[in-house]
Amino acid sequence: xxxxxxxxxxxxxxxxxxxxxxxxxxxxxxxxxxxxxxxxxxxxxxxxxxxxxxxxxxxxxxxxxxxxxxxxxxxxxxxxxxxxxxxxxxxxxxxxxxxxxxxxxxxxxxxxxxxxxxxxxxxxxxxxxxxxxxxxxxxxxxxxxxxxxxxxxxxxxxxxxxxxxxxxxxxxxxxxxxxxxxxxxx
Amino acid sequence: xxxxxxxxxxxxxxxxxxxxxxxxxxxxxxxxxxxxxxxxxxxxxxxxxxxxxxxxxxxxxxxxxxxxxxxxxxxxxxxxxxxxxxxxxxxxxxxxxxxxxxxxxxxxxxxxxxxxxxxxxxxxxxxxxxxxxxxxxxxxxxxxxxxxxxxxxxxxxxxxxxxxxxxxxxxxxxxxxxxxxxxxxxxxxxxxxxxxxxxxxxxxxxxxxxxxxxxxxxxxxxxxxxxxxxxxxxxxxxxxxxxxxxxxxxxxxxxxxxxxxxxxxxxxxxxxxxxxxxxxxxxxxxxxxxxxxxxxxxxxxxxxxxxxxxxxxxxxxxxxxxxxxxxxxxxxxxxxxxxxxxxxxxxxxxxxxxxxxxxxxxxxxxxxxxxxxxxxxxxxxxxxxxxxxxxxxxxxxxxxxxxxxxxxxxxxxxxxxxxxxxxxxxxxxxxxxxxxxxxxxxxxxxxxxxxxxxxxxxxxxxxxxxxxxxxxxxxxxxxxxxxxxxxxxxxxxxxxxxxxxxxxxxxxxxxxxxxxxxxxxxxxxxxxxxxxxxxxxxxxxxxxxxxxxxxxxxxxxx
Numbered sequence: 227x228x229x230x231x232x233x234x235x236x237x238x239x240x241x242x243x244x245x246x247x248x249x250x251x252x253x254x255x256x257x258x259x260x261x262x263x264x265x266x267x268x269x270x271x272x273x274x275x276x277x278x279x280x281x282x283x284x285x286x287x288x289x290x291x292x293x294x295x296x297x298x299x300x301x302x303x304x305x306x307x308x309x310x311x312x313x314x315x316x317x318x319x320x321x322x323x324x325x326x327x328x329x330x331x332x333x334x335x336x337x338x339x340x341x342x343x344x345x346x347x348x349x350x351x352x353x354x355x356x357x358x359x360x361x362x363x364x365x366x367x368x369x370x371x372x373x374x375x376x377x378x379x380x381x382x383x384x385x386x387x388x389x390x391x392x393x394x395x396x397x398x399x400x401x402x403x404x405x406x407x408x409x410x411x412x
Numbered sequence: 413x414x415x416x417x418x419x420x421x422x423x424x425x426x427x428x429x430x431x432x433x434x435x436x437x438x439x440x441x442x443x444x445x446x447x448x449x450x451x452x453x454x455x456x457x458x459x460x461x462x463x464x465x466x467x468x469x470x471x472x473x474x475x476x477x478x479x480x481x482x483x484x485x486x487x488x489x490x491x492x493x494x495x496x497x498x499x500x501x502x503x504x505x506x507x508x509x510x511x512x513x514x515x516x517x518x519x520x521x522x523x524x525x526x527x528x529x530x531x532x533x534x535x536x537x538x539x540x541x542x543x544x545x546x547x548x549x550x551x552x553x554x555x556x557x558x559x560x561x562x563x564x565x566x567x568x569x570x571x572x573x574x575x576x577x578x579x580x581x582x583x584x585x586x587x588x589x590x591x592x593x594x595x596x597x598x599x600x601x602x603x604x605x606x607x608x609x610x611x612x613x614x615x616x617x618x619x620x621x622x623x624x625x626x627x628x629x630x631x632x633x634x635x636x637x638x639x640x641x642x643x644x645x646x647x648x649x650x651x652x653x654x655x656x657x658x659x660x661x662x663x664x665x666x667x668x669x670x671x672x673x674x675x676x677x678x679x680x681x682x683x684x685x686x687x688x689x690x691x692x693x694x695x696x697x698x699x700x701x702x703x704x705x706x707x708x709x710x711x712x713x714x715x716x717x718x719x720x721x722x723x724x725x726x727x728x729x730x731x732x733x734x735x736x737x738x739x740x741x742x743x744x745x746x747x748x749x750x751x752x753x754x755x756x757x758x759x760x761x762x763x764x765x766x767x768x769x770x771x772x773x774x775x776x777x778x779x780x781x782x783x784x785x786x787x788x789x790x791x792x793x794x795x796x797x798x799x800x801x802x803x804x805x806x807x808x809x810x811x812x813x814x815x816x817x818x819x820x821x822x823x824x825x826x827x828x829x830x831x832x833x834x835x836x837x838x839x840x841x842x843x844x845x846x847x848x849x850x851x852x853x854x855x856x857x858x859x860x861x862x863x864x865x866x867x868x869x870x871x872x873x874x875x876x877x878x879x880x881x882x883x884x885x886x887x888x889x890x891x892x893x894x895x896x897x898x899x900x901x902x903x904x905x906x907x908x909x910x911x912x913x914x915x916x917x918x919x920x921x922x923x924x925x926x927x928x929x930x931x932x933x934x935x936x937x938x939x940x941x942x943x944x945x946x947x948x949x950x951x952x953x954x955x956x957x958x959x960x961x962x963x964x965x966x967x968x969x970x
Contacts, residue, residue, distance in 0.1 A: 236607040238680055241705045243721030260590060263539065268531060275532050312714035318536040318556060321590045 249302035252281070254333055254404045256412050257296040257314065258288065258322040265319045269296060272313055278305050282335075282379075282401030293321065297403045299379075324412055326404055333404040337382045338364070339373045342393030352392055359385045370395060378402070415543040415573060416441045418580040419507075420449035422550040425582065428478050430454060430469070430840055432462035436482025437522060438509030441574040454840065454869055457861035459486050461833040463493020464859065466504045468834030470497075471820045472795055473841035474627060476558050477504040483511050484522030487568075488529065492827055494564045495533040499824025500648060501625055503562035505553045506530075510539075512572040526568045535563030536591075543576035552586045560593025561712040562625055593711060597728035597736065605683070605707045605724045606740035609641070610747075612681035614703075614754045617641050618664065618693075621648030621823065622686015622710060623730050624816040629653070631734035632685065638741050639748040642758055644672035646687050647804075648823040651813035661758065662767070665693045666959045667805040670765035673957075673965035675758055676701050683707045686730050689719040690824070699964035709733050765957070767809055772950070775925045779803065779878050779949040782929070783810035786848065786876060789933035794846040795838050797821065799831040799855030802884035805955045807850045829858025835873040836862055846874070846937060853879040853946075854903055860912065866942035867917035874936060874943045877909055880951045888954045893961075913944035922946045 259265045266285060273280055281299045288295050300310065311323050326333075343349040352371055353363060361375035375385055379402055386397065406412040419442065423431070430452040435443040446453045456462035459481040466477030481490045487508040497504045510516070511523045527539045536556045538549045546569065553565040609615060623632050623645075629652045636643050636659055643653045644664040653660060662669030664676055676682065682704045687693070694700040697719065708715070708722035709730060716725040726733055769780040777785075783806050790796075796811055797820040798804040804821055813819045820838055822830040835849035849856075856877050866873055878884075887901040913920025919939050923932050923946070936945045956970025 236604070236611050238608060238611055238705050241608065241723035243706070243717070243723045263541070264527060264531070267528070271531050309714065309718060312716075316712070316714055318588060318591045 248304070248306055251302050251328070253300055253302045253307050254326045254328075254331060254402060255298045255300070255311065255314075256324045256326055256404055257298060257320060259294050259296055260319040260321060261287070261292050261294045262319055265294070266296070268317050268319060269314065272317065276310075276313060278310055282399075284401040284403045286403070295403075297401070299402055324406070326406060326412070330407050331404050332407060333378055333402045334376050335379050335382055335400055335402045336374070336376050337386070337397060337399040339375075339386065339389050339397045340370055340395040341373060341389050342370050342395050344369070348392055352389065355385070355388050361385060413578065413580050414441065414445065415546045415569075415576050415578050416445035418547050418578060419550060419574070420445050420451065421580060421582070422547050423451055423478065424449070426551065426554045427475065431478040431480055432456050432465040432469070432837065433480025434459050434462060434482070434486060436486050436509060438483035438511055438571045439480060439486070439507075439569075439574075440509075441571055442480065442507070442509065442569070454865060456833070456865050458859065459489035460492050460829070461836075461859045461862040461865065463490045463504070463506065464496070464827070464830050464833035465837035465840070465862070467493060467497050467500075467502045467830075468797060468820055468837030469841040470502050470504055470837075471834070472817055472838035474817065475503075475841070476554055477502070477837065478507065479504055480507045482509040482522065483526070483571075484524045486522075487524055487526040491529060491533070492825075494530050494566065496822050496825040496827045496830065497564035498533045498535065500621060500822065501562045502564065503557040504564045505557050506564060506566045508566060508568045509574075510568045510570040513570045514572075516570065526566065530566050533564070534566050535561075537566040538568070540567065540569045540573050543573045543578045546573070546578070547580060547583050548586070551583045552588055555586045556588070556591060560591075560595075561622075594713065594727045595711065595729040595732055597709070597726045597733035599736070601724055601726045602733060602737050603740050605726060605737055606744055608681055608705065608707060608724060609683070609741050610744045613750055614678055614680040615641055615683065615751075616661070616675050616679040616681075617643040617683045617685065618646070618676065618687055619643060619649045619652050619685045620646040620687025623649055623652040624686075626686060626711070626730040627816075628686075628730035628734055629816045631731060631738070635734050635738045635741065638738060639746050640751055640755065641683075642675055642754075644668070644675065646690070646693060646823070647808050647821065649687065650808060650819045651816040654814045655812035663808055665690075666695070667809065667955050667957070669767060669809075670957050670968055671758060671761040673959065673968055674761050676704070677964070677966045678757070679704045681705050681707065683709070685709045685734070686711070688715045694719065695959040696962055696964045769953075769956075772926060775927055777924070777926045777929060777947060777949045779806050779880065779953050780810055781926060782876070782878055782947050782949055783807050783850070785929045786850070786933055787811045788930050789937060790846055790848060794818070794848045795820065795835075795842060796848050796850060797831045797835040797838060798850045799852050800826045800828050801852045801855060802880075802888065802953075802955050803850050803852045803878040805885075806878070828852070828855040830855075832856055832873070832875055833859050833862045835875065836866055836871050839871050839873050848937075849873060849875040851875055851877045852884060853877050853881060853909075854883045857907070863913065863916035863918050863942055863944065870941065872941050872943075874945065876933070876936075876945045876947055878949050879909070879946050880949050880953070881905060882951060885955070887952070891952070891954065909944055909946035916942075918942040918944050920944050920946070922948070924948045
């Protein structure tokens with residue numbers, strides 16, 4: 227039970243509250259869940275009911291068949307992250323939640339952009355931009371190209387911004403998946 | 413054996429001696445198994461009645477209640493009790509029938525997505541996918557329902573799977589890797605809390621239903637009486653601290669005592685135990701207890717700092733934490749003299765602002781007097797259930813509860829029609845105790861059909877209807893906040909409750925005279941079998957005092 231109680235003065239004024247923190251930054255939650263029917267619904271339902279907005283969501287298998295990983299990003303400026311994670315922890319099928327530290331995290335997203343190219347010159351310009359971003363042209367015809375790129379969401383945002391003026395026919399993004407750097411488990 | 417026979421073995425292994433439910437197509441196999449399982453199954457008249465009965469049973473006994481319904485409408489009728497059990501943390505396992513697996517997703521007859529519909533209102537739920545899963549799942553359901561912060565668990569069983577033949581092996585343990593509630597409080601935090609208490613000059617203990625759920629009332633009393641910490645309880649916590657008591661401030665919140673609310677308002681340290689800072693407690697959140705620091709003890713970490721930031725959070729079981737906090741606090745040898753000033757302020761409020769009402773000077777029965785009379789007639793010793801509304805608040809104010817699990821009401825969801833079936837469940841669980849339901853004339857009609865169940869099963873509950881022929885609380889709000897525009901609140905003179913009682917095989921009594929009320933109530937209580945008492949009270953009486961919606965506690969009116 228630890229050391230015996232001491233009677234030092236403790237002023238109530240010294241006590242500080244653990245407020246529901248709004249951190250003001252994007253958070254990546256890596257959530258390990260039991261691979262069972264309805265688990266994703268429980269998580270998205272919880273977010274809907276508590277008024278939390280999911281920015282991106284990616285679900286996939288892990289090395290263990292019985293476990294899936296959900297990578298979910300949300301805005302810490304709008305949501306008290308500790309309340310979000312505590313509510314998630316109450317779900318019986320949720321095994322583990324990590325609120326990943328940006329500096330210690332590798333986060334990647336896959337995006338595909340279909341860009342309108344009216345002539346050879348525009349096409350060349352698009353291809354040149356893609357090279358800088360290490361994006362691959364995966365489909366091409368007279369009037370458009372399809373570009374595939376992976377990276378952090380900032381990089382993808384930047385590429386999107388550059389491609390948009392050419393005429394972005396459509397795009398699809400997977401949402402980020404993430405893993406921690408170094409030897410330790412995410 | 414059939415999966416449903418294994419289900420019976422599991423229920424028996426969990427100590428289940430009674431279930432409340434209604435059979436239908438999809439749970440025919442389950443009811444067939446009940447036929448010779450040796451478990452009492454009480455046939456309710458509506459699944460909602462069965463669900464609330466299971467809640468009443470659980471709240472009165474502290475055991476897990478069990479409620480059954482068939483697929484589709486049987487399950488949707490259980491939605492209200494499930495949600496009610498969620499809001500008030502009541503351990504109930506709901507077992508629903510489901511259509512056969514080959515019909516799932518085809519909009520089959522009586523098919524409803526029970527798991528989907530109930531997902532936001534359960535602690536957890538299970539859909540049986542394979543008959544072999546059934547035994548383990550049942551034990552997991554009971555484990556989740558009763559442990560940690562208790563709550564409702566739904567088990568949905570497709571009828572073909574429930575008939576399947578399985579090799580049954582008793583299950584010895586449950587394995588839920590994602591479910592490990594924290595029960596042991598952090599010692600450093602407990603020590604810090606003891607120190608803060610020692611240094612507080614205006615402390616208040618604010619205890620909720622969690623103290624009752626944790627069976628931690630004796631430990632609460634012990635902490636409070638190390639020196640003289642003032643105690644208030646939420647509507648869910650009433651009885652957790654014995655009333656009356658020198659240190660008892662009365663209930664707090666919207667219709668709490670002025671003393672309790674003023675004490676919260678001026679406190680420098682509030683010790684919240686198993687309470688969740690509901691809006692009916694805090695009033696205007698930004699002006700709630702503005703001078704206070706908060707110790708928050710709760711088994712659910714998500715309650716900490718949800719509404720009100722905690723300065724010293726302690727996650728765990730109150731029955732584990734309170735004795736350790738008491739020991740630490742006692743070891744610090746707190747100086748009781750520091751509370752003198754605080755107590756003299758509290759005594760001033762108590763003298764100046766007792767609960768009060770204007771009694772009639774003729775035979776008219778004031779609703780507040782009705783509760784006092786019932787307290788007298790029962791010797792203050794009954795298990796009391798209630799519906800929701802004015803009668804509930806008056807019961808909470810005027811019936812002093814000397815012990816926990818004596819006051820059973822729907823606090824969080826505020827479910828009309830809760831009281832009568834809850835009384836039925838409580839009486840089944842505690843057959844030797846007097847079980848009384850204080851009902852509203854509006855509320856009682858929502859589950860009155862269970863009187864038939866009571867007659868058939870010989871469940872001798874005594875229902876006292878506070879009959880003002882209004883939806884009284886709504887009428888009060890219309891009077892106070894909507895310019896007396898009484899819209900859809902007048903229930904008229906229907907039904908004739910004495911005739912209703914008669915039709916259901918219960919005894920019906922009408923009481924209209926204040927002069928003989930206590931004696932008449934005694935007689936009703938002594939009448940064998942279920943009794944329905946129609947007590948005619950002042951139609952337009954308001955519940956006071958009151959924190960008006962969106963206002964601060966210090967601005968109480970009435």
